[in-house]
Structure formats: C-alpha cells, structure tokens
Amino acid sequence: MACYGVNGLNAEIQQAIKELSELEEIIFCFDNDQAGRTGESEYATLFASLYPHVKITGIPVLVKDVNDDLIQTTHIDTYISLVLENRHPLLQETAVPKAKTSTPSTEPQTEELTNNLSFLQQPQVIERLNQLIGKAGIVGEANSRMLLFLITLSYLNKSPLHALVQGSSGSGKTHIINRIADLMPQEDVLRFTRITESSLYNWGEFDLFQKVIVIEDLDGLKEDALYALREFISNQVLRSSVTIKDKKGNNKSSHKIVKGQFSSLSATTKGETYEDNMSRSFLIAVDESAGQTAKIINYQNRRNAGEIDPNESRKAIGFIQKVVRGLKVYEVINPYATKLHLPDKVHKIRRLNEMYQAVIKQVTFLNQFQRQLTKDNQLITEIEDIEQATEILFESIVLKVDELDGSLRQFFERLKKYVKKDHQDFMQREIRQEFNISKTQLQRYINSLLELEYIHQIGGYANKGIKYKISYWDNHHKFRVEIKDHLMNQIQQLK
Template identity: 65%
Template sequence: MEIQEIKQNLTLATILHHYGLKPDKNNRLQCPFHEDKTPSMQVYYKTHTAYCFSSNCKTHGKSLDVIDIVMHKENVTKHEAINKCVEMLRPLTPKGGIKTQPMKLTQSREQFLGNMFQYFKNAVHSSKPTQEYLQSRALDFKQIEVGYNAGQFHHGTRKEESLINQCVEYGLLIDKNIVGRTGEKAYNIFGKWSIVFPLKNRHEQVVSLYFRSILNEKESKHFYLKNRTGLYPNYPKKETRKLILTESIIDCASLLQITEIIQKTLDTELVEVLACYGTNGLNEEIQNAILDLKELEEIIFAFDNDEAGNEAVKKYANQLRITNGKLRISTVELPSKDINETLQLHEPEIFTELLEKRKFVFLSNDTLLGKISEIEDLDNINPIEGENIRELQVKSQKPSTAIDFLKAKDLLKRLGIEIGKAGIVGEENSRLLLFLIIVSYLNKHPIHGIVQGSSGSGKTHIISRIADLMPSEDVLRFTRITESSLYNWGEFDLFQKIIIIEDLDGLKEDALYALRELISNQFLSSSVSIKDKKGNNKSAKKEVKGQFSSLSATTKGETYEDNMSRSFLIAVDESKEQTQRIISHQNRRNAGEIDPKAQQKAVQFIQQMVRCLKYYEVINPYATRLELPEKVHKVRRLNEMYQAVIKQVTFLNQHQRQLTKENQLITQIEDIEQATEVLFESIVLKVDELDGSLRQFFERLKKYVKNTDTPFTQREIRQELNISKTQLQRFINSLLELEYIKYKGGFSNKGLKYVVDYWDNHQKLRTEIKGFLIKQIEQLKNEKKN
C-alpha cells in the first residue's frame, strides 16, 4: 500500500477522533506531544496537517501529516505507523480508494456502526452542500460529531457481500427484492442524503444512528435505525450536577457548541446536555441514565416553544419528581421556535440570559413557578403557597438589587432618577413615557412612540439613549429602511424586539406602509418567487410576525402620527432652560465631574431590572370609569393609548401587585395616577392643533411680542430666539396657514412684518385638562375609601 494512497483516504479528522483530540473553535488544541496548558497546536483540515508552535515540543518546526501524528502518538516507527493507518482505513474507504480486505460478519453492531459513522463523518469534509446546510442551521461540523450519508457507501471498491449483508442486518440497506438495470440486486438506502448523528452506549460506543434529511423539508425529516438504542451525545458523566434536556438531537448539538457559555452561566463545569427523541421521547433508557446521576441537582428542560413542548415539560417534570423528590426542575423560555432556531437568529450569548431567566417547575416537594434570577438560596428555600408567589433573589448582587428596586414604593420616581444617572438630561416625563413605550416589547400588544422636534433638538439622542437601557440583544437600530426590507426578515426575527428608527423622514411610502402594517397588525404577508429543486421558479408565501415596540425620530410628527395607529407623539423640550441643562451637563462631563463608569453602571442596572420583568396579562377594573376631556382630538385612538399606558405602569409595578387565580395583574388607582402624570404632555398635544415644536415656538414668540399689536420680522425673531432661517420659515408658514399670525406690511426685499392674530390661552387649557383628569382620579379614590 502506497503512502500517498493512505494520505488521500485517511483524513486528519479521523485521526483526531480516533485519539479523542477535539480542536477548539479556532482549530487549535493542546499538543498531545508535550505538556501544554494552552493550545499550541494548529490544525489545518484542508491540507490534513497539524503544526505545534511551542519550542518545547519534540515536533516543533515540522508540519505533521496523519502518519506522523500516529507515529508520535503511538511512539512507534514510521513503518509501524503506516500499518496502523492501514488498519484505520478498513473496512471502509472513500470512493476510488484502496481495495481492502472483506469485512467479517463477526463484527459486532458497535464495531460496524462505529466504522460506518466514521465514514459518514469523513464524507462531510468533501461535501460542500452538506457544509452549507450545516452552516444554515448554525452547526459547525468541526465542533460536533456529525456525518453525511450520500448513499454511496456500498458502491465501487466497497461493494462487498459481507458489507452489504451487515448493512441489511442493521438497517442501512433495505432489501426489497429489486433487480437493477445491470441485472444485479438493488437496495433502498436508509437515510439517504441526510446528515448523521451517533447514538452511544455507556462505553462511548456507537450503537445506533439518527438521520436528518437535508433535502426533503416537508416529509420524512427524521430517521432512526431499527432497534434504536443509545443516547446522544453520550451517557452523562456520573458526577453531573446540572442536566439540560433538549427536545431533539439537533437542538442538543446546537448547545454542545456553546458549552463554555453554559458552564459559565450555570457556574459549574459539571453540566451535561442530553437529547430526547421528541416530545414523547424521554424514554426508559434516558430515565435510567438520569437515575444513575447521584450528584444531580437540577434538570433544565429546553424544549420547543409550542404547546406540545410545554405539555411535555409538565408531564416529564412530574414523572421525574416521582423518582427523585430532591430534584430541582426548571424550563427555558425560548424567543424562537426551538434551540436551533434561536441560535440561528441570535448571538450565542443570548443563552446566558435565557438560562438566568429560566423558570422553576419544582423547587421543593411543592410546585413553584418563577425565574431562576429570582431565587436567592436554593438550598434553604421554603415551599410557597397561594396566589401571591413573589420573586425571590439569586446570589448575584445585581439581580438582587434590581428586584428590591422593583419591589419598593415610588418606582416610577426612582426609575426617573436612575434614567437621569444614565445620562439623559431633563425631559423627566418624556423619558419615563419613552421607557414605558419601549419596554412594552415584552408584552403581547406593544406600543410605539414618535419623537418630534426641530433639527438639532436632540430627538435622535434621546431615543438612542432610551434604547441603551434595554437588553442590547433585543434592540435593532436603523438609520434607513428600504421599501422591501421589512418583508425579507425571517418569520420570527422581529418577535419581542425593539426597533429604533433614527430618521423617519427618510422612509419612502412603501417602507412606511410595511412599518404601519407591522405596527397595526403585527403581521406582514407577501407573495415571492423561489426556485424549486429543479431550478424552476415558483410562487411561495412569506410571512413576518412583528411583535415589537418602536421609537422613531422626525421633524414632522403630525404627518406620521396620523399615519400610524398605536403611536404616541412626544415633543422634545426645546426651551432655553433645557438647553442650559444640556450645556451644563456637557461642561461637567468635559471637566471630569461626571464619572462615565457611573453612567454605565446605571445603564446596566436598568437593563438587569428589565430582565427581571415577566409578562402578565393586565386587568384594569377602573377602565370603564375613565374618560378624556371632550376637547381632545382623535379621542378614540387616544383613549386606547391612555389605557395602554396604564397597563404598562401596572406591568412595571408587577412586583407590588397581586395576581388573580388566572395569573393576571390587577391595576390599582396608583397606577392610573402615575400613568396620567407621565402621559399628560402627550394628551395636551392631542388637544393642540400645533405640533410639539411649533407650540413651543409659538409660546416663545408670544412671550417676546407680549401683545397682538406688536409687529415683528423674521430677522429679529431669528436673532432673538436663535433659530435657523429654514426652521423659522417652516414655523412661520405653518402659523400663517393655521391663521395664528398674519401679514402686517413690509416688503419682501426689506423684510415682511407679522403680528399675532390668534392669542390662545394654552396654559389655561393645560390647567383645565389636568384638573379634569385629577378630579376623575380623586373621585375613584373617594369611592374606594367609602
């Protein structure tokens, strides 16, 4: 046998697997030929070579091929290493390879399937479509054990009677007494064109195989060999303390790629991941393997986010508790359909948050539902009964502080202070309203905000800073949205997300239409053209589900506010006082008086607080008693928004509110009072026919001219109020159109003169509206006392 033939057929992956050497994600591993604390050996799969960069290694300076690795690993001569490589190649070799000796029928199931899986595993390296499929599923074949069945394992030089007989015996070939065109017997191939995963026994031997088709997405997705046995990826270690159970093998393989993240999150290296075989697949073998784990403390279910998955968790949680009453059992709430889809759509670090927020199904001998981040001391917790199950604390200091913060009184006032510490100056009510709007992404019916202000007023800054207070993995920021881009997102890409649009004015009508549909109906549907397997074009339906909250910035608030339902219009404070506050803050920051670390700490604290919030349905028993002033424009829409903000305040106060038997939060009069205070400016804008920027300009103009008889020119107003010519022209044109001011003479080349024609009493109107709302709340309080 020629050395070149060996190198052509024996892959580096086969050698590494044979010796139990697993490179990291950068294809590096600790060198097996010297004491190595940090990975110093680089693996090159393309050339099937490896190189150790450590000067302490006996192989340093030499590129190692597969024969060299065997020689050094076995500490034998090169001739003996070549013979060892030949043995590894039997009984299966790639198509066109060397001819090997017949496979003996005396091979055990474990030996045969182990060799077959190694062949399937080698096939991945030479199949680009398989690699592309794995990549589309966020699976890295260099990190996990996976193979590919191209259906060629019994052809060519491998077409031997002994091989075929064992393939038939173990189910890889199905004999249907078919004679092919050549007159020879033909077979159906089990699991053809599928990726392959090994199921192993207690001794790490392959005893069965699982196949997942990469072509047929609608039918026959999953295949198991007959007489299925074994576990994936293997039997958990006996010292395992935490065990994660997934619904499928692919979900399990997804988690195996991020074991470092899981171990760090769960604060233990004694974590194992184990696959069930569907919602009814926690079989006797898996249960017996769990019973053997004497050190096991907790089982974490990571089943699919659907009704079948939830029911399976309930069933198996009770079943496992019967066998071990000391087990803690929890479940992970996924943002997507399953573990694999979550990994496709998010960064791996999302599992840190998901594991921290996992819910307990059982803590003690009683049932308890709650987030893992709410448990303080799991070893000394007492059973809790009744409907007021409240949130306990984890050992981590930040979650504990966040929960205490949410439990304490005057939450909105204290939250406003924390937002100020995070770097948002002034705008006390506006920033609280924006926070309530943006955090609504956690609920089934999110709300939306449009921040309106003149150019340079800081509208983009405030929505960006508010977005910084949310978990970063949930925020999508856009400077521009093209006409068809929203239709091209994945079905659940916009589910429980936050969308920040820095300039709403730059969106074209088609993009605005798609955004409006997502905001109003949480759904987009489009007919698209796709290619079938034969390359022919055909029509298909594409859907995007959009449960998200959003904040947008614009200079033309009323235009978009009319065009979108469920959107609040919020005006940026453009007063001189606010300008002075911002300048003072900037000066203090440049002088080093403001600690940027303190700001970042406040941001992280609020993010942690948001992570401690849990979705509840909110019931407002006072909803039928609340009215809005008759002077309000578009009262139907505003009433819905008013009720939505009340629900958001109740939601934020969830740690201070009781739950009904149906697990619903009940609104208190205090929530209505707080919501009214926060929403007041937005209600006033609804009454006013001037938008926010225009109203602020008009009030400043009235303060300057003092009465209706005083004429003014654009030049003197521009200089007095420090407004740009373009901005002032827009204000003047709008006030002329609405008949708030009128011409009073002058010439276009020397300056036109204007006077205020309609001197409205805006402050009186504000007082009347506030009085109306406060009187309504006081009446509710009095009725409650009586």
C-alpha cells in the same frame, strides 16, 4: 425528554435526570395555558430543592403548544434559536407576592445596584427607575423619558407600542431614542439609520419577534418602507408573494411571512404627518426650552470637567437591563377601565383612549411585584398605576388637544411672550435673531402658523421683510390646567 402531560414527569424520568453527572440546566416547554404554567411552577420548585446549583428555565410558546408553533413556521431552525434565546428563569417568577408597605429608600446608589429582583420588589419602582434613567445620561424631561421607557418595554407584550419623537433639527431627539434603547437588553435591539423599500419583507419569520427597533431618521424613509412599517405597527405581520427557484432552477411563487412583534422609537421633524397613519404611535415632543438647554449644557460641562463618573452611567444602564430581564410577561386587567374618560376636547379621542389604557397597563406591568394576581394569573391594576400613568402621559394628552405640534407650540408660546413684551407686529429677521434659530426652521414655523391662521401678514416688502401680527391669542396654559383638573378629579373619585 417528553413528559406524559404536565402531571407526567414520572419516577423514571426523574431517575434519568439524577444520572446526569454534568447537569447544568433544565428547560421546560409546557403548553401555553394555566395547566402548563402551574406545572412549570411546581416542577421548578421541586428541581430547585433537588439541584440547587442547576439553572431552571422555560421557553416561550406563542400559540397553544410548541407543535402548533412549528406548524405555523417554515423556518424551524430560526424558531428553535428564537425560543432558546428567549428562555427565562422560572424560579423568580413562580411567586410574585404583593410587597409589604415600607418606608421607601432614597435615591438608589449605583454601588447598591446588585440585585434586580430586590429592586423590583421594593415600593416606588417607577420613581426610583426614573432616577436611574437620569443617571444613565438622559438629562431632564422626567415624564417623557419614563413614557419612552414604558413604550419601549412593551416589546415584551403581545400589543407593543411605538413612539415618534419629534423636534427641530439639532434638538437631541436621536440622542434620546438611542439612550432609551441602551436601557433594553442589547440582544433585543435593532438600530437603523435607513430602511430600504423592500428590506422589512426580507427578514426571517421570527427575526423581528420581541425586538426593539430604533429608526434614527424617519423622514428619510421612502413611501414603500413607510407602508411596510405601518403594516407591522397595525397588524404585526407582513405577508408577501415572492418568486423563488426550485431545485431544477424553475421559478415558482411562494408565500413569505414576517412576524413583527416589536416596539419602535423613531426620530422625526414632522411627527404629526406619520402619527396620523400609524396606530398605537405616541407623538412625544422634545423639550426645546431654554431651561432644558441649560440643564443639558450643565451636564455636558460637568462631564467634561470630570465631575461625572462615566462608570456610574454604565453601571446604571447595565442594572436597568438586568431589571428588564427580571420581568415576567403577564396580561393586565384594569378593573377601573370603564370609569376612565378623557376630556371631550381631545382630538382623535378613540385612538388616545386606547393608548391611555395601554400606558396604564405598562405601569402595572412594571409594578408587577407590588400587584395582586387573578386566579388566571393576570396582574390587577391599582389606582396608583392610573395616577402614575396619567402623570407620565400628560404632555402627550395635551398634544392631542392642541392642533400645533410640540416644537411649533413651544415656538408660538415664546413668540407670544416676545410680542406682548415689546410690540405687536414683528418680522422674521428680528425673531430669528432673538430666538437664535435658523432661517429654514423659522420659515417652517411661520408657514405653519399662517396656514393655521394663528398669525397674518400686515404689510412690508419681500426685499425688506414682511411684517406679521398674531391673529389668535389662545390660552394654552388654561387648556393645560383644565385637562389636568379633569384627569386628577377623576382619579380622586376612584379613590
């Protein structure tokens, strides 16, 4: 039924609703403005008191109102399905009070995970959620897994983010992105092993709207497919001229549009190659250290010994999905944005600054039940959000300072320790045996370090082995400390 404006749900309409003896759900579709949101809130409260057992929801409007949306689409059936599938409960969204300070609970027990709304209303949401992500099967790498979760969660917002998870072959990068994607509502997740050159152009106009896309092997994509993906990431839309047949069988040209508001997770062995061409993409290195390997093996052994209940993992995943469904989409305002500055040493500082601000907004978004709203219904960032975002994003910031990518940096730090401990020159064979890595992978590392002039050849023979020495003994630890101090001092000044 059509109301006469947001104030026009009159007595006649209300009487008609009362006469529906089998009423199950009331769905609102008001304008996408302050008046529309206020009307939704007021009527949701009214009908909740009149019909306590009726579900009350609202559907997302992309532009000003549903008529404008329909004008802009050539696939009306697809549009209607989209908005109905994405309708959201209104009752839990009408009031988002700032939570009272209370003593935080200890690590959440899976048997207590029954109320996602209560979970979001309690303090320390980020920390408790990160513990649940660990229970869901992602071992270690606490900051990286939380960053990946925040990036993936951005599919709900107007400016989604993207992650390139980089690591050597067999490092577990595909496992990580798939487990993170498991935490999202599965009706919103699309997983691809490969993408053909023209396939992204052939989706329906809204098929990729508010979705999570997982690409298990970015290195296997051909250039045309990569170009389409870059366009989606940069502009959120693909426009193409296609040939179709009319009713008489004649060919004619047509304009096809695919809108792509989605976040993405991609696995790659050479992340920097793609990162340079993809705006809003975060490069995240898999931790390939011996310590992380020990954690993974210990988890695998405990699981195989029956010490880890698989039901605990399933319950954690299901609960996190409910938490995601319980979030309301807000715009975020950061009143401290002009006072935040990254270190001058950071490469591509303009792009990283935008990403830094985006992660702060994502942390605020996840803390929405702890935050105040502006008069325009926007979430307000607090210093705690900045502090949490800085901690979570720190490794990615360090990667931007470093000209070595994540796995190459980890290898070079191991190499420096080995060479310093034993002798100054080295050969590939001894490094391959000491570090237990493949010949192909080691050759990639050596070639990259030679090209960047971190090592050089000092002799040897091709048939007996080439000898190398380290040319540049950089102090990576010092860099890390300087960056951390810069960011933390900045936050202390805000406090």
